[in-house]
Amino acid sequence: xxxxxxxxxxxxxxxxxxxxxxxxxxxxxxxxxxxxxxxxxxxxxxxxxxxxxxxxxxxxxxxxxxxxxxxxxxxxxxxxxxxxxxxxxxxxxxxxxxxxxxxxxxxxxxxxxxxxxxxxxxxxxxxxxxxxxxxxxxxxxxxxxxxxxxxxxxxxxxxxxxxxxxxxxxxxxxxxxxxxxxxxxxxxxxxxxxxxxxxxxxxxxxxxxxxxxxxxxxxxxxxxxxxxxxxxxxxxxxxxxxxxxxxxxxxxxxxxxxxxxxxxxxxxxxxxxxxxxxxxxxxxxxxxxxxxxxxxxxxxxxxxxxxxxxxxxxxxxxxxxxxxxxxxxxxxxxxxxxxxxxxxxxxxxxxxxxxxxxxxxxxxxxxxxxxxxxxxxxxxxxxx
Numbered sequence: 001x002x003x004x005x006x007x008x009x010x011x012x013x014x015x016x017x018x019x020x021x022x023x024x025x026x027x028x029x030x031x032x033x034x035x036x037x038x039x040x041x042x043x044x045x046x047x048x049x050x051x052x053x054x055x056x057x058x059x060x061x062x063x064x065x066x067x068x069x070x071x072x073x074x075x076x077x078x079x080x081x082x083x084x085x086x087x088x089x090x091x092x093x094x095x096x097x098x099x100x101x102x103x104x105x106x107x108x109x110x111x112x113x114x115x116x117x118x119x120x121x122x123x124x125x126x127x128x129x130x131x132x133x134x135x136x137x138x139x140x141x142x143x144x145x146x147x148x149x150x151x152x153x154x155x156x157x158x159x160x161x162x163x164x165x166x167x168x169x170x171x172x173x174x175x176x177x178x179x180x181x182x183x184x185x186x187x188x189x190x191x192x193x194x195x196x197x198x199x200x201x202x203x204x205x206x207x208x209x210x211x212x213x214x215x216x217x218x219x220x221x222x223x224x225x226x227x228x229x230x231x232x233x234x235x236x237x238x239x240x241x242x243x244x245x246x247x248x249x250x251x252x253x254x255x256x257x258x259x260x261x262x263x264x265x266x267x268x269x270x271x272x273x274x275x276x277x278x279x280x281x282x283x284x285x286x287x288x289x290x291x292x293x294x295x296x297x298x299x300x301x302x303x304x305x306x307x308x309x310x311x312x313x314x315x316x317x318x319x320x321x322x323x324x325x326x327x328x329x330x331x332x333x334x335x336x337x338x339x340x341x342x343x344x345x346x347x348x349x350x351x352x353x354x355x356x357x358x359x360x361x362x363x364x365x366x367x368x369x370x371x372x373x374x375x376x377x378x379x380x381x382x383x384x
Contacts, residue, residue: 021368023361025249028256030058035132037061037095039080039123040102041068044205045139045198048248049099049255056256061095064102080104081115083122090123094132097259098123100178101139109148109172117177124181128189135259137194138182139251140175142270142350144197148173153346161351164197164268179268192265194258196251199272199350200341202366202373203248206382207331212245212341213373214383218333219304220290221384222314230292232283233304234342239280239297241347244272247364254355254362263358270350273364279342282367289371301343304335318384325381332382 030036036053040046041062050073053060060073067075078089080102100120106112120138127133145162146153151171158166168176179195186193202213223230232239254271258264280296287294315329326332352360377383 021365021372022247022250023363025052025253025362027056028052028253028260029056031096031134031260034097034134035059035061035093035095036097036099037063037093037127038068038073039063039098039100041073041075042066042205042207043101044201044203044211044248045101045251046099047205048203049101049252052249052252052256061093063089080119080123083126086122086126090126092130093127094130095127096132096134098127098133098136099139099255099259100136103174109150109174112148112174113172113177116174117181120178120181121185124185124189128185128191131189133189133191135192135194135265136182136186137196137255137259138178139196139198139255140178141197142199142348143173144175145169145350146344146348147171149340152340153344157346160347161349162197162270163351164270164354186266194255194264194266195268196255196258196271197268197350198246198251198270199244199348201246201248201251202370203251204373204376206326210337211332211334212338213370214377215304215333215335215338216286217290217374217377217383218315218329219308220287220292221318222308222311224290224292224384225314225318229295230283230287230290231295231302231307232279232297232342233302233307233339234279234297235301235345236297236299237345237347238342239283240278242276242278242349243347244274244276244349245366245370246272247366247369250362250364254360257360257362261358261360264355264360267354267358269355270352271355272350272352273366273369274352274362275364275366276349277366282370285367286370286374289374301339303339303343304333305339308333308335322384323381324384 036058041064054072062068062073076089079085103116284294
C-alpha cells in the first residue's frame with residue numbers, strides 16, 4: 001500500500017518557545033481633555049489599568065483607600081460604601097472616563113447587592129451631576145452566568161461558551177444590581193457605558209481577594225517546605241476539561257478600547273485571554289516551575305482552605321528563612337476563591353465573538369502569562 005508524502009513530513013522546525021506571551025498591545029492615546037478615574041486603583045484589575053493609562057499619556061486619578069503603587073497617577077482616598085466620603089473626595093474632580101473595578105465581599109448575596117450595588121449608585125450619583133462624564137466601564141465576571149456564591153452553578157445555566165446576550169438567571173446577583181445602577185445613571189446623565197465580564201483574573205496585587213497566581217505560589221512554597229506534593233485541589237471536571245482565564249493587562253486594555261471605540265458603546269463584553277487550557281497539562285508545568293512534585297485530583301475536591309488550615313506558622317518560617325516581603329499569609333493567598341474556581345463541577349469558558357467583530361484583537365497565552373506572573377511574585381519576594 002502506498003503512503004503519501006504527508007505521512008513522512010519532517011518535523012516543523014519552528015517553535016513557539018521564543019515567542020512573547022501576548023500579542024502587542026496598542027497605545028490607546030487619550031481623547032482630547034480626557035481624565036480617567038480608576039475606582040479600585042490598588043486591586044488586581046485597577047493597578048494594571050492605572051499603569052496602562054499613565055503609560056499611554058492619560059491624565060489619571062486612582063480612587064482607593066491606599067495610594068496605588070504607580071505614583072505617576074494622582075490619588076483620592078474614599079470609602080466607597082459612604083456617600084458622604086465620596087462627595088467629599090470627588091468634589092469638582094470632573095473625570096471624563098470612569099473605570100469601576102472594586103467590590104466588597106459580604107456574608108450574603110442580599111448584602112452584596114446592598115453594598116456593591118450601592119457603591120455604583122452613589123459613585124455615579126456624585127459624579128453624574130458634574131456634567132463631565134463621557135463613559136463609564138464596569139468590571140464584573142462570569143458569575144453573571146454561573147450565579148452568586150450562594151447559588152453557584154445551580155439550576156439551569158447557559159450553555160458554554162457563555163454568550164453576552166444570555167438571559168439573566170432567576171436569582172439575586174449583585175452583578176445585575178451593579179449593571180442596573182450603571183444603566184440608570186447613564187440614562188440620567190447622558191454618558192455611554194461598557195460592562196466587562198472577566199473570568200479568573202491573573203495579575204499583580206497584594207491583599208486581593210481573588211488572586212490565583214499568588215495563591216498557587218504560596219501553596220507551592222508551603223507544600224515544598226513540608227515535603228508534600230502539589231496536589232490539584234479541585235474537581236476532575238476542571239482537571240480534564242478546558243477552561244479560559246483573563247490576564248489583568250488584557251482586561252485593562254479591553255476597558256480602554258471600549259471606552260474609546262464608538263462602536264463598542266453601551267455594550268456588555270466577555271473578556272478572556274483568547275485561548276483555552278487544561279489543568280491536567282498546565283498543573284505539571286506550573287509545578288515544575290515552582291519546584292514541587294505535581295499530583296492530580298482525588299475522587300473529590302481537596303480544598304485549599306482545608307489543606308492549608310493552620311499554615312500560618314509554616315508561612316512565618318518561610319518569611320524568616322527566605323526573606324519574604326509579606327508576613328501575613330492572608331494578604332498573599334485567597335484559598336476560598338481559588339477553591340471556587342478549581343472546584344467547579346462543570347466546564348466554564350466564555351465567547352469573545354462580540355469583541356472580535358468590533359475589531360478587538362487582544363490575545364494572551366494563558367500558560368505563559370501565568371508562569372510570568374509567578375516569576376514576578378517570586379522576584380518581589382512575595383512568594384517562595
